[in-house]
Amino acid sequence: MTYQLRALRALALLAGFHLIGVALLAAMAAFDWLMVTRWLTARAAWFEGMVLTSTVLVALVILRGMYAFLRAGRLQPLPEAVAVSPEEQPELWEQVRATAEAIGERVPDELYLVAEVNAGVAERNRLLGLVPGRRRMVLGLPLLAGLTVPRLRAVLAHEFGHYANSDTRTGGAAMRGRLAVVQTVESFLGGSTPLHHAVGIPYVAYARMFLRTSYSVARRQELAADRLAARHAGRDTTAAALRTLPVLSAAYSHYLETYAAMGEPLGALPPVGEVYGGFRRLLAAREEEQLAALAAGRHQPRPHEYDTHPPTAERIARIEELPADDPRDVAVHEPAALALVRDADRVFAALEARTLPHGAAGLRRLSWDDLVMARAVADADGWSRPLRVAVARALGPSARRGDHTMTDPAADDGLPGLAEVLDAFDRGLLWMAVADRIPKPDQAARLTGASARNFVRPRVFDGLAGMVQLHLVEAGEAGPDIAWSGRPGLTLPEEFEAGLDDALDAAVADTPDTAPLRALLAGRVPATGAPAAAV
Structure with missing residues (x-):
C-alpha cells in the first residue's frame, strides 16, 4: 500500500469516527429539543432533568473521544526519559x-x-x-x-x-486513534445509565472494524521493517x-x-x-x-x-x-x-x-550486601513469627523464658526463642497443640489427621528455618549473598548448607526429632567468643 493510500485510509477512519460522534450528538440534541418543546408536561419535569443529565454525560464522553482523536499523532512529553x-x-x-x-x-x-x-x-x-x-x-x-x-x-x-x-507519518495518528477508540468504548461500556450502553453500540462496531483494519496494517509494517533490518x-x-x-x-x-x-x-x-x-x-x-x-x-x-x-516466532521464520x-x-x-x-x-x-x-x-540507600542482609532478616522474622506465636499460645500463660544462653534476637519481643521451640517439639506439643494454632485459610481449617499435618508442615519448616537463620546472623555465622546468578539470600556455614534441610525435616516429622538440628547448632560458636548455647 502506497503512502498516499495509507493517508487516505487514515483520513477515512478519522472521518468515520467523527461522523459517528456528530450524528449521535445531533440525534441527542434533537431528542432533547423535542422533549422540552413538545412532550414535556409539568408532571414529568423530574423525567426531563434525568434525561437531560444523561444526554449531557454521554455527550461529554463523545466529545472527549473526538478531542483525543484530534490530538492523534502529536509528540507527547516524555517525563520518564x-x-x-x-x-x-x-x-x-x-x-x-x-x-x-x-x-x-x-x-x-x-x-x-x-x-x-x-x-x-x-x-x-x-x-x-x-x-x-x-x-x-x-x-x-x-x-x-x-x-x-x-x-x-x-x-x-x-x-x-x-x-x-x-x-x-500515519502511524502516530493510527496508534493514538486506536487508543481513542478503545478509551471511548470503555467509557460507554462502563457507563452508569442504559443510555451509555445504547450509544456505545455503534462505537463498539466501529472499534472492531477500526482495530481489525489498523492492526493488520501494523503487522505488515513490522514485517517490512524486519526485512529492511535484515538487509542492512x-x-x-x-x-x-x-x-x-x-x-x-x-x-x-x-x-x-x-x-x-x-x-x-x-x-x-x-x-x-x-x-x-x-x-x-x-x-x-x-x-x-x-x-x-x-x-x-x-x-x-x-x-x-x-x-x-506478529508473533516473534513468525517474524524470525x-x-x-x-x-x-x-x-x-x-x-x-x-x-x-x-x-x-x-x-x-x-x-x-x-x-x-x-x-x-x-x-x-x-x-534510605543501602549497598547491595546491606540490602540483602536486611531483607533476609526481615523475611526470616516473618517466616518464624507465626510459629513462635503458636508455640507461645500452646505453652500458655505459665510459660517462661528458660535460662538458655543461645543467642536469639527474635526472642527480644517476649516470644519463645529457638531453644524453647525445640523443647516444645520434644515434649510432643508440635502436633498436639502448636499446629492447630498456626494460621491457615478457611478451606484448610477443616482438615484433620495426616492431611492437616501435611498442610501445616511446610509452614512449620519455614518458621523453624527462619529462626535458625536469625540465630546464625546474630552469631555472625551467616552473611549476605547477592547471588546474581541465582536468588539473593544468606550464605550459611558449610555444614548448614549441607545438612540443614534434613535436620529441619526430622524436626517437623510426624514424630519430631530435634537431635540433628541441635547437633548442628551445638557446633557453632557465636562471634563474641562465648561458648556455644546449650540446646
Missing part, C-alpha cells in the same frame, strides 16, 4: 547516524533513553503526515545492556524501517536480536521483582544508579541458558487478534527465509551496546531521578 544530545553521547549518536545514512533516512531530532527493554520511533504528524515533522527515537537502557553493537544496529535498522516506509544489519544478526528481546524482557522483569524491589518492605532502595543499573550485574553473571530459562519459566500471554506485532549472510561479514568480537553510553552510571542515576516516585527521594 532522559534526553541525550550528540555532544553528551557521541558514540551512541554515531550508531544512529550510521544506520540512518545506510538506509537513506533523516537522523532523528531527539534521542531519549528509558528504563524499558524496548525501542521505538515517532514523528510529529501534520496534515496526517503529509508535511514531514520532528522525529524522535527512544532506546531502553536495559535493552542496550543486553544487546551487542551488531544486534543494536539491527534494532536501529528496524526502527528506521518505519521511517523509510512512512509508517511514522544481516539476516542472522537480525534474527538473533529478535530471539534476544523476549529473553531480555523476562530477565529484566525478574530483576525488577527480585532485586530492584528487594527493599520495598524495608523502605529502602539499592545504591544510586543501581535501581536499573544493577541489571548489568545480573546479565554479566548469568549464561545465556540461564537467561533463556527465565523466559521459558514465565507465562507467555496468548496472542491477541489485534496485536500490532520470515527473516530466515531470506538469503544467508556472507560469512565474511560475521563479526568475531561483538562489544556490548551499553559501552556506547558514556558515564553509564550517571545516566542510570539520571533515569532514576525521572522515574522513581516522589516519595522515593526520602528512602
